[in-house]
Amino acid sequence: MAATQELIVDVNRIRKAAQSGIPLTITTYTLPHEIEVYVEQVLETFLKEVGQERLKDYLGYCVRELAVNAKKANTKRVYFMERGLDLQSTDDYKIGMENFKTDTLENIAHYLQLQKEKGLYIKMIFQSKGSTIILEIRNNVAVTKTELIRIHDKLARSRQYESLEEALTQVLDDSEGAGLGLVILVLMLKKVGLDEDCFDIVSADTETIARISIPLAQTRIENLSQLSKAIVDQVTALPQFPENIVSIQKLINDPKSEMADIARQISMDPAMTADLLKIVNSAQFMLPKKVDSISEAVKLVGIRGIKNLLYSYGTQKILGDETNDKKNLWDHSYRTAFYAYNLAKNFRKDRNLMDDVYVGGILHDMGKIIFSNVHPDLIGKIRAFCSEKDIPAATFEDLSAGMNHAEIGALIAEKWNFPENLVNAIRLHHDPSVAAAEFKDIVETVYLANMLCEFAGGNLTFDQIDRKVLSNFGISSEKQVETLITRFDQGFKAENLRSH
Structure with a gap:
């Protein structure tokens, strides 16, 4: 299900994939708004087919947050490449991140075009596999050690919060103001009765994979x-x-x-x-x-x-x-x-x-x-x-x-x-x-x-x-x-x- 095709939700194809355990895949290089809307519609239809429609708002947020994070990670790669900086170097990382947000926001079209030219994708995969629903967001760059430490630190901190109000107070007091999206994601999963083990981020040689695994309702x-x-x-x-x-x-x-x-x-x-x-x-x-x-x-x-x-x-x-x-x-x-x-x-x-x-x-x-x-x-x-x-x-x-x-x-x-x-x-x-x-x-x-x-x-x-x-x-x-x-x-x- 390529993102370059006309953005019409094919209900029959989604139904067949849900019934047969075949993964539904949506690939994009720039994640424009129309793709975000399309992904939301596909996810809603998919969840309806597997009897989990009640989760659509919560999981819709999670998929959106992870897709945007993957897009930012890809933007960071092309930004560092263009500036001749090494992501793996602690000193270069510090230099690059000083103006990363400002520079890329001011000229986002340029960096998105670079991502497309370099073939850096964001891939969203929805699959009903046995007794589990799997949602994956993949991007074809390996996460650096520094980034992985930061991600797991954010996840560890998010586990201490019991409510969104508590998280907002604590995270926004933090001088970096970082990690709020992941904190909300973990709280969303908690709200629908899923524990932290249902979410993980892993780095392979050429891909970073954010995965949410949801057990199908036992009664179903x-x-x-x-x-x-x-x-x-x-x-x-x-x-x-x-x-x-x-x-x-x-x-x-x-x-x-x-x-x-x-x-x-x-x-x-x-x-x-x-x-x-x-x-x-x-x-x-x-x-x-x-x-x-x-x-x-x-x-x-x-x-x-x-x-x-x-x-x-x-x-x-x-x-x-x-x-x-x-x-x-x-x-x-x-x-x-x-x-x-x-x-x-x-x-x-x-x-x-x-x-x-x-x-x-x-x-x-x-x-x-x-x-x-x-x-x-x-x-x-x-x-x-x-x-x-x-x-x-x-x-x-x-x-x-x-x-x-x-x-x-x-x-x-x-x-x-x-x-x-x-x-x-x-x-x-x-x-x-x-x-x-x-x-x-x-x-x-x-x-x-x-x-x-x-x-x-x-x-x-x-x-x-x-x-x-x-x-x-x-x-x-x-x-x-x-x-x-x-x-x-x-x-x-x-x-x-x-x-x-």
């Missing part, structure tokens, strides 16, 4: 969790897998059965046979000639491949694709699967992972179409459940709009006895940072594939993709992402032509 988390479980328990319209698929699963798990038995059982289902042959003849297997024999296809795919086919084929058969919404979802899922497979092939070179991420990509959003299968009678039961447990109607609406879809999908996958790696790929495809080490590869690959698809569709920006995951795949620039997507898209189109 419990409501979402209760309701998600109730829906999965009540969805009797989603049976266990069809009998023929269960038969093949039993054959695969029977050490006495042979490939020929598995091939024979598959051939009894013409649709599954066609699906298996389509997979074997895809670019994934790079065969010199087309395979028409189901027994040869079973040998080529192997036991793991057959198992994965059962999960994806069985899920699609049960959930169906008869509506436009479902068709669009499956289109996105197959594209994600193709991207995930190619990410694993190019960056991990692990055959088992390639197979697993492909089916993980197909199934990652299965929680989103649960509501397409919900019968009106069930909606009545769920509303009664909400009433009985005093769960607000808005929580049910959040779920039906896609909130918690990863958890609902994972609960359904557990109900269907999917393996743990697939359950984790579904549950954590928006939150890879919490994946256990054994599931990290599949979760990160499915996450990145999904994000690349969203980026390709213009639904998010490069800044919204997790930097750590990108780094784990050796990706450091937007250009690399665009090159990958171009290659993957060409392959995906060729794959579709080949299969029709």
Whole structure:
């Protein structure tokens, strides 16, 4: 969400980001008034989507204060550079700060232009991550040791005040008159029941990050969790897998059965046979000639491949694709699967992972179409459940709009006895940072594939993709992402032509 675009608040994009745990990023170089107003509107909409609208005035102040501080820090850099002063030098710092405020206020347009030319940004990031809302203000200059000491001193002093009146008296008596903004910020957070640990300022090599972490209301988390479980328990319209698929699963798990038995059982289902042959003849297997024999296809795919086919084929058969919404979802899922497979092939070179991420990509959003299968009678039961447990109607609406879809999908996958790696790929495809080490590869690959698809569709920006995951795949620039997507898209189109 770049600040250079027309400043219209895109409610649908904010809603999608809030529901999916995708960070919303606004970048500016000069922080003009219209951007401040826009940031306030985006924050208000975002907080409304995560059920925390009551915090908008308090957090609006905090974001504004931190953004202005970041802007001042950037101005200080260009001012010192222009005067040939070293920020790290105690003597130079003292000389520079004597006239910094007066000089920059008198000629602010000049210094803001310098900031833009030097690429010094202010980046505001809002994200709903698991049970926490994270607000970050970043600027791409490292804070000096002197500045960090001053900041932490201001924060330490702010903790001693119980009221704004007390702070105003004490701080304004101070000869420097400094730090009032941060004092008010800490008092604002206290006022909404947040302790000082919720706010921190850290300095990385190339960035200074001011971060506010707000735990979501515990009642809201419990409501979402209760309701998600109730829906999965009540969805009797989603049976266990069809009998023929269960038969093949039993054959695969029977050490006495042979490939020929598995091939024979598959051939009894013409649709599954066609699906298996389509997979074997895809670019994934790079065969010199087309395979028409189901027994040869079973040998080529192997036991793991057959198992994965059962999960994806069985899920699609049960959930169906008869509506436009479902068709669009499956289109996105197959594209994600193709991207995930190619990410694993190019960056991990692990055959088992390639197979697993492909089916993980197909199934990652299965929680989103649960509501397409919900019968009106069930909606009545769920509303009664909400009433009985005093769960607000808005929580049910959040779920039906896609909130918690990863958890609902994972609960359904557990109900269907999917393996743990697939359950984790579904549950954590928006939150890879919490994946256990054994599931990290599949979760990160499915996450990145999904994000690349969203980026390709213009639904998010490069800044919204997790930097750590990108780094784990050796990706450091937007250009690399665009090159990958171009290659993957060409392959995906060729794959579709080949299969029709």
